[in-house]
Amino acid sequence: MSGSYFQRDRDWHPPGYTPTYKTSVLRSPRHALLSLPTTTSEETGPVFGHDVLGPLDNDLIRNWSQNGGEAIGQRIVVYGRVLDEEARPVRGALVEFWQANAGGRYRHRKESYLAALDPNFGGCGRAITDEDGRYSFRTIKPGAYPWPNRVNDWRPAHIHFSIFGHAFAQRLITQMYFEGDPMIWQCPIVRTIPDRAGIEQLVAALDRNATLPMDSLAYKFDIVLRGRRSTMFENRMEGN
Amino acid sequence: MVQPLRYLKESPSQTAGPYVHIGTNPNWVEITGVWKSDLGLVLVGPDTRGERVILEGCITDGSGAPVRDALVEIWQADAAGLHNSPQERRGRADPAFAGWARQPVDDRDGSFRFETIRPGPVPYPDGRMQAPHVSVWIVARGINIGLHTRLYFGDEAEANATDPLLNRIPEPERRATLVAPRSERDGLPVFRFDVRLQGENETVFLDI
Numbered sequence: 388m389s390g391s392y393f394q395r396d397r398d399w400h401p402p403g404y405t406p407t408y409k410t411s412v413l414r415s416p417r418h419a420l421l422s423l424p425t426t427t428s429e430e431t432g433p434v435f436g437h438d439v440l441g442p443l444d445n446d447l448i449r450n451w452s453q454n455g456g457e458a459i460g461q462r463i464v465v466y467g468r469v470l471d472e473e474a475r476p477v478r479g480a481l482v483e484f485w486q487a488n489a490g491g492r493y494r495h496r497k498e499s500y501l502a503a504l505d506p507n508f509g510g511c512g513r514a515i516t517d518e519d520g521r522y523s524f525r526t527i528k529p530g531a532y533p534w535p536n537r538v539n540d541w542r543p544a545h546i547h548f549s550i551f552g553h554a555f556a557q558r559l560i561t562q563m564y565f566e567g568d569p570m571i572w573q574c575p576i577v578r579t580i581p582d583r584a585g586i587e588q589l590v591a592a593l594d595r596n597a598t599l600p601m602d603s604l605a606y607k608f609d610i611v612l613r614g615r616r617s618t619m620f621e622n623r624m625e626g627n
Numbered sequence: 628m629v630q631p632l633r634y635l636k637e638s639p640s641q642t643a644g645p646y647v648h649i650g651t652n653p654n655w656v657e658i659t660g661v662w663k664s665d666l667g668l669v670l671v672g673p674d675t676r677g678e679r680v681i682l683e684g685c686i687t688d689g690s691g692a693p694v695r696d697a698l699v700e701i702w703q704a705d706a707a708g709l710h711n712s713p714q715e716r717r718g719r720a721d722p723a724f725a726g727w728a729r730q731p732v733d734d735r736d737g738s739f740r741f742e743t744i745r746p747g748p749v750p751y752p753d754g755r756m757q758a759p760h761v762s763v764w765i766v767a768r769g770i771n772i773g774l775h776t777r778l779y780f781g782d783e784a785e786a787n788a789t790d791p792l793l794n795r796i797p798e799p800e801r802r803a804t805l806v807a808p809r810s811e812r813d814g815l816p817v818f819r820f821d822v823r824l825q826g827e828n829e830t831v832f833l834d835i
Contacts, residue, residue, distance in 0.1 A: 391752070395834065400640045401771035408642075410769030413689035414824050418801075420834035423792055427749050428762050429775075429835045431712035432702065433727035441663060450661045472634045485650030495646040495656050497696070497734070509661050511653045547643065547650055553714055555702045556835055558773060560766055562641040576642060579771050585639045611635045 391425045392556040393472055393614045401579035408575040409536055429556040430615075435481040437515055444513050445524035447486075451494075451509030458508035460489025460527030462603040465563070465591065468520040469550060472614030476520025477557075482610070483513040483549040484524065491532030491542075500532055525603065531570055543570035543577065552612040563608045564590045640772035645696045647766060648731050652698075655731055667700070667729040670743045674723035677706030677744030681817040682778060682807065685738045686765065689825030693737025697767035700729040701741055701778075703760070708747030745780065745816075751791040758786035758793070765822065775833040778820045781808040796831055804830045 403415030443450035448458045465484075469477040487493045487510065490502035494510050514522040526546070533541050546563045564571050571577055571590065580586050588611075597605035648656045652665040671679060682701070686694040704710050709720035711727075720726065724744065732739045748756045761778040779787050787793055793802045807818035822830045 392835075395637065397772075397834065399636055403771055405771060408769070408771070411642075411771060412769075413692075414694065414767065414769035415689075415771075416774070416829055416832050417689075417825055418829050418831070420832050421792075421796060422834040423795055424752050425835050426751055426757065427710060427715065427717070428702070428704070428757075428760065428777075431710035431714040433711070433725060434713060435666070439663075439666065441661070444661070451658065470635060472637060474633070474635055483650045485646065493646045493649060494658055495649055497645060509649075509653065509658045511650050511658055511661055513650075513662075547641075547647070549643070549647075549650055553712075555762055555764070558700070558764055559638065559640060560643045560647070560773060561638050562644075579641070580639045585636070588636060588638055589641070611638045613637050614634065 390616045392430065392554060393616065395613060399582060399585050401581070405575070405579040408579055411579070425554075425556050430554050432551060432553055432555045432557065434479060435515060435551065440513065440515060445522075447508065447510065447512045447524065447526035450512065452507050456507040458488065458527045459505050460508075462525070463528050464523060464525050464597065464599065464603050464605040465546065465608055466521070466523035466597060466605065467591075467608040467610060469516050469522065469552070469610045469612060470520055471552070471612050476516070476518070477552050477612055478516055478518055478520060480516040480520070480553075480612075481513065481551040482516065482522050483511070484546050485511045486526065486529040486546040487532055489527050489530050491530035502530070502532070528565065536575055540575060541570060543568045543574050548610065550610055550612065554615075557612040559610075559612060561610070562589060565606065566590055566593050642768060642771050643698060643766035645768040647696070647698050651729065652731050667727055670725060670728045670741065672723055675744060676721050676723070679742065679815055680745050681740065681742055681812070681815055682761065682820055683738065683740040683817060684807070684820035684822060685736065686732060686767075686822045686824065687737065691826075693732075694767050694824065695732065695734045695737050697732045697737065697765055698729060699732060699739045700727065700764045701743070702727050702762040702764070703743065704746040704749050706744055706747050708749050748786065753791075755789075755791055756786075758783050758790035760790075760792075763820075763822075770824075774824070775835055776822065776830055777805055777833065778818065779806045780818055781806050782816070801829075801831050804828060
């Protein structure tokens with residue numbers, strides 16, 4: 388019924404060596420990748436049940452609350468679907484997300500940016516997709532922040548995403564950006580993606596129809612994982 | 628005009644960045660009380676079937692410096708060669724073995740260490756058996772798309788010699804970069820898997 392995963396389009400993804408993003412220079416392999424058909428080792432993957440989730444895992448405004456306080460910043464809802472390349476929903480996918488606070492400061496011991504920490508904001512969340520591949524969470528819009536690349540580089544506002552599909556071959560980490568942010572087009576990390584349409588795929592749309600009036604704006608961010616071949620007439624050994 | 632093929636494009640990858648642990652191991656970076664515990668810390672319990680082994684190593688960059696902010700995930704079959712996944716069609720895997728783990732490398736020396744079991748063999752698509760192996764996935768600041776590789780066991784010389792993947796590596800001398808030498812410590816086999824992202828003895832990475 389099903390077989391190898393679709394070949395990954397590595398001209399659509401960023402290449403390893405992207406010298407304007409300086410850290411990539413020493414962290415990118417020089418040899419070509421070894422290509423091979425996916426085997427059971429790659430066509431399977433871990434599954435996470437809803438029992439791993441706590442009640443506030445998809446509410447970043449409240450899941451690091453101290454004494455009942457809420458995070459400061461622009462309240463937003465981020466929602467979307469996890470689909471495969473054939474537009475089929477990926478059900479039961481674990482989606483993890485992390486981000487800086489409204490001032491662009493991460494809660495991490497290696498982070499030293501002078502913008503203040505928010506005592507009521509941790510910055511991590513997670514969700515598992517439903518039968519239609521849907522996920523959603525509530526958070527505050529992260530701020531831009533400077534980083535030591537060129538002397539005056541700033542990251543656009545972004546939320547990091549880590550997604551588990553149904554197979555280790557589908558494993559993906561990416562970043563979500565916000566519609567209309569001029570800094571998207573200036574960022575060396577964004578511009579590791581060769582194709583403008585590829586970048587646009589990571590820009591979440593403001594969705595006024597999903598906005599909660601007098602409460603939170605909403606952004607829609609769909610995620611696409613690799614599709615899987617159907618083996619209608621492929622000769623395969625028994626048991627594969 | 629031909630009929631359109633209505634495939635979507637995969638979402639492009641982006642680097643995990645230096646603060647990936649906030650989202651994957653929040654307790655490890657002192658964001659405690661949000662998750663009950665970080666996922667993937669323990670692979671083996673008292674009921675897990677199979678031979679206990681230790682996998683350890685260090686990730687280094689093109690200058691030989693340790694990559695101190697990497698995140699490593701492993702995925703493997705159980706002792707009978709079955710994966711604990713709904714996609715596994717060949718039988719039911721050991722319920723006491725998840726098969727998946729992850730950990731941040733040590734933020735001083737870039738080292739990692741997994742306590743797991745030796746996996747059983749898994750077939751290649753043409754029906755040949757693959758040598759026992761562990762799938763490894765590495766992300767970090769400066770890595771734009773997660774790097775897939777495999778760990779093979781240094782004491783499985785016979786199986787490694789006929790492994791379809793190892794034999795597909797065009798330069799035979801590079802096969803050794805995927806084979807972890809065995810030693811012993813406290814009565815347990817230890818397999819040393821050093822990952823070199825770039826340069827001399829560069830690890831073979833996979834486009835799977």
